[in-house]
Amino acid sequence: MAEKKTGIDKSLIRELANILNETDLTEIEVEQEDMRIRVSRERAPQYIQAPVPVGQPAFAATASAPVTASVAAAPVATRDPANVVTAPMVGTCYMAPAPGSRPFIEVGATVKEGQTLLIIEAMKTMNQIPSPRSGVVKEILVDDGRPVEYGEALIVLE
Template sequence: MSEKKNGIDKGLIRDLANILNDTDLTEIEVEQDDVRIRVSRAGTTQYVQAPIAAAPAFAPAAAPAAVAAAPAAPQDNKNAVTAPMVGTVYLAPAPGARAFIEIGATVKEGQTLLIIEAMKTMNQIPSPRSGKITDILVNDAQPVEYGQPLVVIE
């Protein structure tokens, strides 16, 4: 049986911590009835702000090898569009389909730049402004954190 103290299920907290270890996630949050529990790893995240959406409770099949490529634009670029949530980024609407954007393309405000899958939901990320794509800072099927720069629009 789970240990409970003041309505908090310690077994649930242990299970969530085990999920973090098993899936290599940095944070997980669950809500049951009127109780919300967030478990995170200290010192492993690069961003200080808390995510808007909870991290998905699954691990990506495999980390892409191309993730190590250094982006051409600095991470603090004021023209960068950042991830509004934690999830997996997809540059095309379906596997094998043409990408939403490419470097040098002109985009309009509201145009879909990419998709972030979070909690098994595909979220289209719209362009916040019109302009020219000067850099794409992520790879297809790459996990992203909240606030991570994704695309630079000049």
């Protein structure tokens, strides 16, 4: 009879961390028998320069980029974090159970705790994302078929 290995396999954790670095992923999870290991990291914020309007010199965009970024970020900052449903994993977001089907939710819809809001496909597995609480859908912040990152805001419930 094979003896069951006890303890944490540190080499597996190191290998998973290396995979994160090599692939630029933010999270990876492995399950073997009765053990599950999840390795995740926070991604550093990325700053994207605003496109230069036609007819303006390139240096004008540099001066206006911080202003544009702060204006775009303002609505996100005013949202109550308790009302925002975030992505529990990295994957592709689907708003309906199948292509051409009715979406799970729409803006203005009332949802119950545990009701499926959307699906995130990760590693060819369809993961239903349940509502953390009952409420009304105020905003849907993602598009169907779009990749999402761990912790990304998906839906605003009130």
